[in-house]
Amino acid sequence: MNHRDAQSPASTPDIDVRSLSIGGQLLTVAIRHAGNEECPLLLFNGISANWQLAQPFMEALTKTTTIIFDMPGVGGSPTPVLPYRLSGMARLAAQLLSELGYGRADVAGVSWGGGVAQQFAHQYPKLCRKLVLGATSPGAVMVPGSPSAMLKMVTPRRYVDKTYMHKVAPSLYGGAVRKDPSLISPHANAMQGAKALGYLYQLLAMAGWTSVPWLWALRQPTLIIMGSDDPLVPPINGRLLHMLIPNAELELIEDGHLFFVTSAAETARRVERFLRDENTG
Structure with a gap:
């Protein structure tokens, strides 16, 4: 069977989930077809976040085909033998686009994934049409979040212990989750x-x-979007990105670090408006 056509049981009528071997690395890839097939949106998720965590945002996009994959060692993608750098993940993403038959894409990155998105845009400028950076920073040169929030990021405990996640989420993610922890x-x-x-x-x-x-x-x-109440990546980091990237615009959203999920419809509206704007192409 051609591996392009192999779908996992997790596939839904709206989202096609595949297991693909790219550059010797098995990847779980999710694709939602919802619009422009010539230039889809390639989305890089946050640290240790499986693709399903981005599903609310993907489903809120009404005119944009979206591609996302679990990073090696995350979700359905096996852990590689050796560590990797962001340049390696950018290369893996470029190979994935080629395997899927796309010659160009818009690229978005959330939090940790914002670093990969920046690296991809730098490393493969001809493959990246537009760039969307959400709740992210320029990396090591950043204004850090609150010490208590950053300490909780040292281990993946919140991803394996749901009770702990519910306990720390309001102070860790801020915004809508701070106001309503049930979110x-x-x-x-x-x-x-x-x-x-x-x-x-x-x-x-x-x-x-x-x-x-x-x-x-x-x-x-x-397009740079930052949460106004983000304990992990304070919005001043968005201003730093805006200052350093020549053709950039900055928007604040009244939410916290998880606005791609807790304000999915509003975030998707802003992203699609930017992607469709011919004046920014």
Whole structure:
């Protein structure tokens, strides 16, 4: 059987879930067909986040085909033998686009995935039409979040212990979850137990990485969205990105770190407006 056509039992009428071997790495890939097939949106998720955690945002996009994959060591993608760097993940994503038959894509990254998105735009400028950065920073050169929130990020405990997740979510993610802690329940239920080694690999991939030396060279139109109440990545980091990326616009959303989930409809509306705007192409 052609592996392109192999679908896992997790596939739904709206989302096609496949297991693909890309560059020797098995990846769980999810694709939602909802619009422009010539230039889909390639989405990079947050640290240790399986693709299902992005499903509310994917389903809120009404005119945009979206591609996402579980990072090696996350969700349905096996953990590799050796650690990797963000440049390796960008290369893996470029190979995935080629395997799927796409010559170009818009690229979005959330939190940790924002680093991969920046790296992809820098590494493969001809493959990236527009760039969307959400709740993220330039990496090592950033204004850190609150110490208590950052300490909770050292281990993946919140991804494997739902009771702990419910306990720490309001102070960790802020925004809508701070106001209504019950909003974390669907998110917690969609989590697939994080792999400790996979989580460590993601931390190592980001260690010492920064986009500051080359952000000035990015030519893609860029939309930066930051949560106004984000304990993990304070919105000042969005202002730093906005200052360093030549063709960028910055928007604040009245929410916390998880606005791609807790404000999925509003976030999707802003993203699609940016992607469809011919004046930013």
